[in-house]
Amino acid sequence: MVSLADHLFSKKATEQDTKVNAPKFMPPEELRVALPEPSIQLDQDSEWCLVEKPEGWQEIRFHDYGEIYDIPGLYEKLFYEILQCDSPAQVCQLLAEHLRGQDATPSSLRVLDLGAGNGIVGQELKHVGASTIVGVDIVEQARKAALRDRPGVYTDYLIEDMTDLPEPARRRLESFRFNCLTCVAALGFGDIPTEAFVRAYELVEPGGFVAFNIKRDFLDGGDLSGFAELMRAMIDENILEVSCTKAYPHRLATSGDPIEYVAIVGTKRAEVPAAMLSS
Ligand SMILES: C[S@@+](CC[C@H](N)C(=O)[O-])C[C@H]1O[C@@H](n2cnc3c(N)ncnc32)[C@H](O)[C@@H]1O
Structure with missing residues (x-):
């Protein structure tokens, strides 16, 4: 077929x-994001990152869009700056x-x-x-x-x-x-x-x-x-x-x-x- x-x-x-x-984006300078080790193969719907918050590092799944949008500049930093969307x-x-x-x-x-x-x-x-x-x-x-x-x-x-x-x-x-x-x-x-x-x-x-x-x-x-x-x-x-x-x-x-x-x-x-x- x-x-x-x-x-x-x-x-x-x-x-x-x-x-x-x-497009040009200006994520806040102080926003810190960490990704899983590259050797870890994740399906696109189970990818995640760590984001530094005042209370410590928090894991956020890429598909938890609401949580990502709530942090100004995180979507841009993660998907555009780091992952080159x-x-x-x-x-x-x-x-x-x-x-x-x-x-x-x-x-x-x-x-x-x-x-x-x-x-x-x-x-x-x-x-x-x-x-x-x-x-x-x-x-x-x-x-x-x-x-x-x-x-x-x-x-x-x-x-x-x-x-x-x-x-x-x-x-x-x-x-x-x-x-x-x-x-x-x-x-x-x-x-x-x-x-x-x-x-x-x-x-x-x-x-x-x-x-x-x-x-x-x-x-x-x-x-x-x-x-x-x-x-x-x-x-x-x-x-x-x-x-x-x-x-x-x-x-x-x-x-x-x-x-x-x-x-x-x-x-x-x-x-x-x-x-x-x-x-
Ligand atoms: C990866 S984001 C893409 C956002 C935007 N189109 C972009 O390219 O930057 C996927 C979006 O689809 C939305 N979404 C998921 N399911 C949806 C549905 N059933 N109806 C409308 N939007 C939905 C999510 O909330 C999320 O904002």
Whole structure:
């Protein structure tokens, strides 16, 4: 069986070679972080670090996002300064290139940023020129950190579970008439479930842009969440038209090995049928 990676890369997709610069961050000088010994091989969803606090060193799992966002500068120091994360810049640059190729005006973008975290993707989208950027995340600390560290980036920022969106929140999101969806470093590993991605996709107008990334292994059959299967069906049925992809190192693991991801940019052509989500 052909893996989704081969499928994607053979299907109209072009590998881009863009030089991107990571956004500038200023973690507080005094913030001290220690990583496990590089010889310890940890799965991506069980990685952890030690952070020095006034009461002593505290272990924090990378997936305890709320705890990380609560400490100003920790997310930036850990993922960007030490582990050299490049995903927000890579995905947003690929989106920007695609817009240029389409003669689309970045300022016309009304973006739903799913799994927005502390706003680094929002900051990149602002840099691209998007006029409206609305964040959704499931943890309250994400919105607090985005407003604290990147005020003025998000037009609105909702804390919601996209799989169980209350009616007032749905109406609020619908009122933005999104023509772009971004979802960066948030799919898989117990983060955003497939259904949440589909619910966000439903909020984007047909013809809207979709920009996201996923671990390369997931496209090669290593995904148990059903996301790769859904993606394959969406592409085959021309529900999502993939225009460009780019494989790149998302960040280093605590072992020092690069974690390979693929950025994907395409256009929404149709809604996802209910049967496709449940199959
Ligand atoms: C690795 S962070 C990425 C944040 C941001 N996109 C970035 O690239 O910096 C993943 C984010 O997804 C959020 N998340 C996880 N599950 C979610 C869900 N079901 N709905 C919305 N956000 C979710 C987490 O709270 C976290 O903020």
